[in-house]
Amino acid sequence: MATCFYFLGKKIFYFENNEPEILLHRLYCHTHFTNAVKCCIVLHCIRYRKWIFNVIESDVQKGKASATALANMKLNIEGLLVYFPYDYIYPEQYSYMLELKRTLDAKGHGVLEMPSGTGKTISLLSLILAYQKAYPLEITKLIYCSRTVPEIEKVVEELRKLIEFHCKETGEANNFLALALSSRKNLCIHPEVSALRIGKEVDGKCHSLTASYIRAQRLSDPSLPSCRFYEGFDAIGRQVPLPPGVYNLDDLKEFGQKKGWCPYFLARQAILHANIVVYSYHYLLDPKIADLVSKELTKKAVVVFDEAHNIDNVCIDSMSVNITRRTLDRCTSNVETLQTTIQRIKETDAAKLKEEYRRLVEGLKEANVARVTDVYLGNPVLPAEVLQEAVPGSIRTAEHFVGFLKRFLEYLKSRLRVHHVVQESAPQFLKDIFQKVCIDRKPLRFCAERLRSLLRTLEISDLTDFSAITLISNFATLVSTYSQGFTIIIEPFEDRTPSIANPVLHFSCMDPSIAIKPVFERFQSVIITSGTLSPLDIYPKILDFRPVTVASFTMTLARTCLCPLIVGRGNDQVALSSKFETREDFAVIRNYGNLLLEMSGVVPDGIVAFFTSYMYMENIVASWYEQGILENIQRNKLIFIETPDAAETSMALEKYQEACENGRGAILLSVARGKVSEGIDFVHHFGRAVIMFGVPYVYTQSRILKARLEYLRDQFQIRENDFLTFDAMRHAAQCVGRVIRGKTDYGLMIFADKRYARADKRGKLPRWIQEHISDGSLNLTVDETVQMSKHFLRQMAQPFRQEDQLGLSLLTIEQLESEEMLKKISQMAHQA
């Protein structure tokens, strides 16, 4: 490995050694330098000191972490040797790997549910890694999709541990390349750009420094600003592959700093030949991003969607477009900019436009060839027919296209001028647009592609400015491509504020399978996994694929560490429910308050309470405040409340954790489907009880939802009610599942609504929760709940040691290999 050192953009030094300290020292000692230059180097030293120390420190930390004794757990999963980096294994992890192996063998897709906290990720990683090592030709890549940056980082750290263990056991040097990829915001190391911290701004600034034509301009005018990291990457980094290893986001940045290469582009290039890639859903599901990043990924890959219980919504989101008046206004100005730029270019460089025209005549053949030969991942926005044809003549020249866009915009504006709600299908919309402004379906379909080409030609650097027009062109392409699965709803005002005009055009995707279809078609195996996927049969239905394995694993427990209770009545026998009719009922609100108050006196440390919606929570909190219930609760614990503002919420959350940590105890009131319910775990004392106030149904009056339900009924034969209940229960399970994060953890799960007792609701909870609901705890009063909680908490407070688990929910390799245990495990699997 070698490093170049640049000074004022010129390569001045070349080093074999990569130690930054030595490097800078040698540089300093170099005799050719004048004192001024030395001064500069000293400054560099000072600036990098911290970084140098960080490098050393983090190396030490990693060393420490890897030094934690790893014993040998070599599993035999139906003939596959799997290295498992722990001393013990949970039985369900074994079954999980078994099912996973079968799925991979069959080269099919799978849906696997296993409770969180039972080591899903590590089982998954160790099996797929072993599979990759054993059959390097069958599976060449693992694409692991997670939802959030911390989750991505977590996965990579687990992977690091696994690979270190693997190397140690086999004695081979690691030849695997695994890396995380995230947005520029998280990877940029350019001091000015990364200081912006807001995703869009970082992207825009980066573009303005690194776009190809800007760099071309710089050749003639060196005074233009540049990004030395990108230049470094472009000069050397492109040819040098990333050495094998595990790269988390910070490792990438560190590596980038060391080499002077841009970590973002480095990572984007490296995912093509990496063995394991960990990134966000969007890099695969969002057509705009997937086209840039994941297009060239190999077919022989396993794709894993972790925490995939919301995957249908992610799909729908990535394909839906909302157009407001502001979007249109910005579009208009975008179009004007385009026009002036075209005018300017026409005067100066007409050849460029001609060249573009020629390309368009030839058509999108290249893309077509690539797709046919299976090099590219399909893009749902770029339908197959488009690829085979040339861009239609009516929008081929730049001016014509801009005129076309103008007409389209005017049409949309006129549509937004409605006074009543309009709902129509895509064909209706197309018919209308043809009648009104004579826009044909065909040019519309090429809109997105044509705009991209134009923007490229016009050399517009800051693409973020053109997000509005890009959105519109995407909409145009989508609406003309898909006659089914989408609906157009134009709402002149919001339901709650009928007097204020705020027209919105929702172009709403109703079929999540459209976005995910290319993924299923392209990749060999797609695994959808989460802690809560029940009922399992609904996901294959709505995502429209045929899985080879569908399995749900329960949590084997040495002690029942979760205690689901359904509270159906208050002490005064008032039925508790959040249903619409009793929503404002003071008796219900008071009883809910009583429940929380009583629990706050019984449960130690943290309690998390979830409400069905933000509005509902606001109302309840207000009336609790009026009734003085909150004051009484404050005597027991501090109260923190989620707000719509992410920063405020995270501050409340941090304070909540602080209060749990220092022993004062706290209550966090939050919202199902909110930020807290999805991303935050309440391990151990951070959550000893979770209370679900009501059933978290979606807002059913929304037209978009109604349209989607209708579509589901017609296309997939899923009854509206079934879907609504399914959706409510998966969110309830998500909320409630926050509290149990492992077998040593324990927590109460209180469902405060009598509707949970019904079989159709209860049956949709994940199996690992369902099986602990006893018949006696289906319709409790508040008092009974308190009694049962006390009993449960007292039991759980007893010491719990590893020996108690061994042989039951925790196995050594010997125990696992025993005949008896294997039989037991296979029995369990059959139940599932």
Add this chain to the structure above:
Amino acid sequence: MAVYVKDLIRISHNWVDTHTCDVTTRGWILRLLINITASVVYPPLDDSCPSTTMASLSEEVLLVLKKVRQRKQDGTLYLMAERIAWGPEGKDRFTVSHLYSDIRCQKISPDGKAKIQLQLVLHTGESSTFHFSNDSSALTDREAAKDLLQQLLPKFKKKANKELEEKNRMLQEDPVLFQLYKDLVVSQVISAEEFWANRMSTTNTENTLSDKKQDVGISAAFLADIRPQTDGCNGLRYNLTPDIIESIFRTYPAVQQKYGENVPHNLTEKEFWTRFFQSHYFHRDRISTGALDIFSECAKQDEKGNVTHLELYRYIRSGVLNVLTAEGLPKEKKIGGKPASTSNPNRTGKENSNSAIIKRFNHHSAMILAAGSRRGDAPNDQASETSSTDGNSRDSDLFQPPIKKVWWSIDYLDLQREDGPKTVALNLKKSDRYAHGPVPLESQKYTTSQDIINSITCIRHEMANYVPNLAQVLTSSAVSSAIAALSPGGVLMQTGTQQAINQMVPSEVQGELKHLYIAAGELLRHFWTCFPVNSPFLEEKVVKMRSNLERFQMTKLRPFQEKVQRQYLSANITGHLEEMLQTAYNKLHAWQTRRMMRKI
């Protein structure tokens, strides 16, 4: 919904305690005056006012008030630099004189009372009352005296009281010491100075210990505990105790700051609190605040603090925030749910107030949490702020890997073999033995387990081969006497079972004996610490201690002995005490004779 306060804090009692106390915060001292509207029963005047000596005339006189009656006698009140004094009319000596440092607090009679009085309460519990009887200016006189005292007292209080309070606290916290104090000082065996002379040195170390006593947090519901009472005439009364006020100040430093800015000069504290409760600041659902309201500024300040905090938050790359803002999460609107936006300008007032409540709760809880740890992390806060405003350092901060957090969350602890030293669970078979501690061994000779096994086999062997020799048995009378002798209380068992003292004497005598032991121990400690006698001071002390010891023997020990002898003839339970005293006398005697020898 909100209760609007019409009229607050009425003072309707006989006496109002104008209690001054110091609250030191962040380097500057705010003098707070707290009215406690609790009825104070005025104690009857006692005649034990210490007689005073004539003051040296060189003292600076700050205020002279004529026509002040004290014990029905007209006179003049002087407020001087270090003391307050009163002399009867026509005489040039003070009959009453108190150093400011001796005064614990002053009390005034409430407005509207016929008699305008000022009472001084001393630390000793005594008090003197002055009645201002100048018809025209009684009230202003009293106010002048009160105000001046208010300024003067705290100055002296700090200095003098610290020691006194410390002593007081020690006595209160330690009942044994208190008893000792009673035995030795109150009964005038030794003087108080002597008693403390030896103590205070040790107190310094104790002092630091007690200073570190855990801070008591603030109850989250303290505002709820201030329950207003209606007083029948369309008014509300709040009772504020110093505790509540402290809680308010600790939780909301902004209010404290306002207090410091306004109270001494702009407002009386009564007005201040009235406004506090009237202001919407207190009501968490307030919607808008009038510009006149002094607390609106507080609210703004709080909000500002909140906002800067939030800004900091948005900028600091915090893991939690990342989770919450990550793109991967479903956005609220999703399958049709209405976007829950608060930025929406057209929310109704009700909704606005609701979200204000929520914000308030978060803020309140955070403030309470912070109040508990404010002292600790205040510098930290600043450090983080400065570091984050400094652009350069921030960049490098970015590279700090959050590894620690990640490791913590990915380790499945129960999947790993437990590292570290194996611990054995404590399993008590006989918990009473554990509670009583080890039993002292009779002899120092230990037997090894091998010995025990040998002897057991030996005994077993003998038992197996035991053949009773019926020809050589004892007579029955001899046997019964032997058994009697070996039973508890028998002749042979006397030495083995020393009768415990608790079987011999009733508990009150035991208690008394215990006190005697403690007192004697204390005195003897004083005595023995004088050795080796190497300074004239110690010489003097050792002689004094001897007389103290003798006095103790005479006044304490003798009566006790007599009492015991009257009740229990035989029990010589004070023998050991006398022995100890005798040893001390002997030592002193030996020392004295040696000294005499040397002198000769």
